[in-house]
Amino acid sequence: MADFKKIEENLKKEAKRLLEAGEVTVVLAYSKGFDEKHPMPYAAKSVADIKNIVFNEYCNHNMARYLVRYPQGTKIAVAVKAADSRAVIQLIQEEKVKRENLVLLGIPVYGMKNSKTGEVIDSKTTSGLCNPVLYDILLGAEVHGQKIVSPYEVLAEYEAMDKDARWEFWKNQLDKCIRCYACRKACPMCYCDPCFIDQSKPRWADKAPQSPGNMMYHLTRFHHLAGRCIDCGECSRACPVDIPLYLFHKKVAKECEEMFGQAAGMKLEDKPVLVDFRVEDSDKILE
C-alpha cells in the first residue's frame, strides 16, 4: 500500500504554501466525511481550511470534475491521481481549462478501495497506471515495480460472450438504471449544458426510467465519451444500483486506441480522436 499519511502531509504542506503565496485561490482535495470510509471532495479556499484536508485509500473521487465549475481564469490547485491527471489533460485538450491556471499536485498511488464494497479497484479502473501522467508537484515517491494489470484485461470475459448473451447482459444491467444521472454528473468529461437527454427538441428519450430510454441515454453517452473516457471509474462507483458502466467505456476506449492509435488524456498536444482525423485512416475500421 502506498503511504497515505505521507501523501496527506505533503498535500497539506503544498496546499498551505500555494494558498499563502496566493498562487492559487482554491485547492481541490479531499476532506473527512461522515466516517473514515467516506471522505468527500473538498475545496480549500483559505489556510484555515487546510486542517480539514485528508487523504486515504477511499479518496477515489476524480477532482478534475470540479474544474469546470470555476470561472475561466481561476487559479486552481488540484490533487490528481493517475486517472485524474489524464482527465485534466483531456480537459486542457478540449479547451475547458488552461494549463497555466492549474497547479497539479500529483499523487502516485495504488491500493485504492471502493468505499461501498471495500475491494481494491486498481485492476478495474485507473488503466493500470499508478503515477500521474502530468503534474507540477509530486506528493509521494513514484510507484515502481507494481504488478501492472493491463487496463483492458477485464474485458476479455465480455468480449468472448456470444452477442445475444452480451445483449442480455447489457439489457439487464441498463434496465436497472433509475436515471438519477449520477454517472454523468460524476464524470469529469460530461460538461454539456444541457445534456442531450434533457433536450426537449428533439426529445431523444422518455424521461421515465424504461428500457428504450435507458438504452438511448447510455449508448449515446458511451459514444459521447469515445476517445475521451480516461477510465477513472467514477461513473460506476457513483451509480446507486451498481451498473458496471466502466466496462463499456473501457471497451470503447480500447477500440479507439486500436483504431486511432491514441489513448485519451495522455499527451497535452493530442487532439481528441473524434474531432480529429487522418487522411490515411483505413476504411477497415468500418468493417
Next chain:
Amino acid sequence: MLKKTAINKISELAAVLMEKGTLIAPVKEVSGHNFAQILDPQKVDLDFYNTIMSPKSAFFPHKEDFINYKVGKPISEAEPVVLNLKPMFLFGVRPCDVKSFQIMDIHFNAAGIIDPYWRQRREATTIFGYAFDLSKSVDSADFYNTLGIYAADPDGSDIFMVKKDNELLLKGITLQGKKLLSELTTIENGKAADKKYFEEYIKKGRDYKTRFMCLDQETITKKLEDIFHNTDFWTRVSSACLSCGVCTFVCPTCYCFDICDDTQFGRGTRRRVWDACMFTDFTLEASGHNPRTQVYQRLRQKINHKYSYHVRKYGVISCVGCGRCTRYCPVSIDIYSIIEEAIKT
C-alpha cells in the same frame, strides 16, 4: 394478537399473501436489496439491513400513467388510466420508512387537493413493519433517532414484525392488521414467551443507537430561515455536490415529480415521473429564466424543503433519518452533518 412463523418458511406466508392480493417485499438484487412485486414466493428475502430504494414506490411509483391518448384524435378519445388495485401487502418495511408514509400522507392524502393515485394505493395496502435486527451493528449513515424514531417502533405499521432467532413474530397493531393476521390461519399463534420477547424487543429498540443530535423542529426551521442568504455557508457545504439525483430518488420522503407526455408510433401516455430538485432543468422556465442555476441554490432548496419549508407548511420535518441519501451519495454528502453545522452557524 401475536403469531409466528419460521424464517425459512417465509415463502409459505408469502404464497398466502399473494393469493389474497399483490405482495411487495424485499428481494435480493446484484447490488443489494430492493422492494419488488413478488411473483415467486421464494424470492422474498428478509436478510437485509435496508433496501437501496425506499418503499415509497409502492404508493408513488417512479412512473405513474395518467392518460393514454392517440395523436391527432379528438381529446375525448383519450382514456384515463384506471388503477383497479387488488389488496396490497407491503412486507418488511423498516420503522423509519413506515414513518415516511405518515409524512407523505400529509402532502398527498390530507392537505389541499387529494392525490387520487396515492390515496387509492394507500387505502389498498396493509403495511408489515419490520424491526431492525438489534444484534447487528447500525449503519454509520443512519440517524433516525434524531427524528424521534427508534429501531423497533411499531407506530404506523398495520402488522409489526420482530425477528426472534430463527422465527418471525408478527403482531397486529391496527384493526386492519389484526383482522388480516386472524385470517392468516396457516401460521401458528405466539406463546406467552413470544409476547414477552416482542414487548422487550420493542423496548430494547430504544437502546439501539444511531447518530443523534437534539433537534428542535422550530429551532432548525428558524435557523434555516435565518441563514438562507448566507451564501458562504451554502457554497461551502455544497462544494462537493455533483447535483445528481441520487439523494432524492432513494429518499423515502421526496415527492417532487414531473408530468410528461411520451408518444411512440402515434400513441402516447401522459404520466408523472419522479423529478429531482437537484437537476438543472427542474425550475427552468420556458422563458429561459431559471431561479436556481447554481448548485448551492439547489442543495439549499433540498435541505430547506425538508427541514424548514415542510415544517412551515405541514408542521413536520420531511426526513426520517434512514440515511439513504448519505449512504448512496457519490461524494458522501451527509445531510446530518449539514444540519449539525447549520445549527452551529
Next chain:
Amino acid sequence: MSASNPYIPIPVQISKIINEVDTNDIKTFRFTFLNKEDEKKFKYLPGQFAELSIYGKGESPIGIASSPTNSGYVEFTVQRAGTIVPGLVTSALHDLDEGAQIGLRGPLGNSWPIEYLTKKNIVVVGGGFAFTTLRSLINYMLHKDNRARFGEITVIYGARTPGLLLYKDELAAWEKRKDIKSIITVDKGDESWRGREGFVPAVCKDVAPSPKNAVAVICGPPIMIKFTLPVFFELSFSQENILTSLEMRMKCGIGKCGRCNVGSKYVCTDGPIFSLADLDGLPRDF
C-alpha cells in the same frame, strides 16, 4: 373519473383566435367548453390560471385573460415561447386553427383579492405581455354589476412599441369611458403613435396616484417591477397594498409536484398573487 381526478383535463374547443401583436407571436385564444357541466364547474376569478394541455406536447400554465363576467367562454393570451428552451405547448397551440380541441385543467391558484379590493381605489400597472390577468381584473371591475363596488380605477399600461400593445380595441374603449382613467404608454412610438412615450416607472411617477385608500396591482417583466416598486414606495403605498403575480416553472398546478415553491409557499396554490408583505416573509428564491 375526470370529475375527481385533478390530473385529467377537461375538453375545450378553440372558438376564436385573435392575433394581438404585429410580431405574430402573441395570440388570444377563446375556448368554449365541450361539456356544459364542465363550464358550470369552471368558476374562476380574475388572476387565476389554468393548465393548457395538448396531448403529446405537455401542459403549460397560463393566466386567464377573460373576465368571469364573460360567460360562455374563457380566453387565454399566449406567447409563443422558445428562444432558449423550446416551448412545446405554446408553439403547438400557435399552430392550431379555430375548431381544434385541447385540454384544460383549472381554474388554479388564488385570484386578485376581490374582497380586499372592494371599495378601494385601484391602480393597475402592467407591462408588455404580463397584462393578461390584469385585463381580466379590469374587465371584471368595469362590468356594470361590479363597477359600483370599486373606487377610482387607474390603468397604466406600457409596451415596447405600439404594435406590441395587447387588446387594442379594449384599450381604445377604455379611453372613451369616464369611469376609468387609462394611461397607455410605449417605450418608443412610431409615426402613427399619438399617445405617450416613456417607460412605465417614469409614467407612474408622473401620474403619481394617491396612496389614499388605494391598492396598486403590478404585473410585468422583472426589470419593470424592479424600477416601478420604488416609485410606489415613494408615493407611500404600504407593502400590503402592492400586489403582484409571480411566475415559476409549474407542472401539476395543484401543489403536489414540488417545483414552484418560494420558501414554504407554492406559487401554484398559495399564489400566483402575492402582496409585497407576503413576499417579504419569504426567501428571495425566484
Next chain:
Amino acid sequence: MAFEPKILGIACNWCTYTGADLAGTTRLLYPQNLRVVRVMCSSRINPSFIFRAFQLGADGVFVGGCHPGDCHYNTGNLYARRRLAVTKKILEFAGLEPGRFRVEWISASEGNKFAEVVQEFTAQIKNLGPQTKLKIQK
C-alpha cells in the same frame, strides 16, 4: 409471408444521394426495402440517429457518403469515418448483430455500386431476420 426488412438509408446530398438518383434514372433495379433520408454530409449524422432508427424499428441502417478525399466540404466524411466506426463498435459490444449497420462510400457516378450495395445489404438483413433487440415494443 416472407420477411421484408425495413432499412434506413442516410445518404449524403452530394455523392450517395446523387448516386441513388443515377441508379434510378438508369433504371437499375434495387430492393424497395431501403428508405432514404438525405443529409448534406455524412458528418451531419448524429450517432443517436442510428440508435433511434433501430429503436423505431429499422432492421438495418445504411450510411452512404462521398469517397474519402471527395467530400464537398473537404473533410466531413473523414470525421464521419471515425465517428461511425465508433458507432459500429458500440452497437456490436451492446450485442447487436454487426451486419445491421453499414457504411459505404458511393460517388455520384456510381449508380451501379449503389444498386449493388443495396441489394447485397438487403439480402444480408433478410438473412439476419427482424431486428428485435433495440426495437421498442409497441
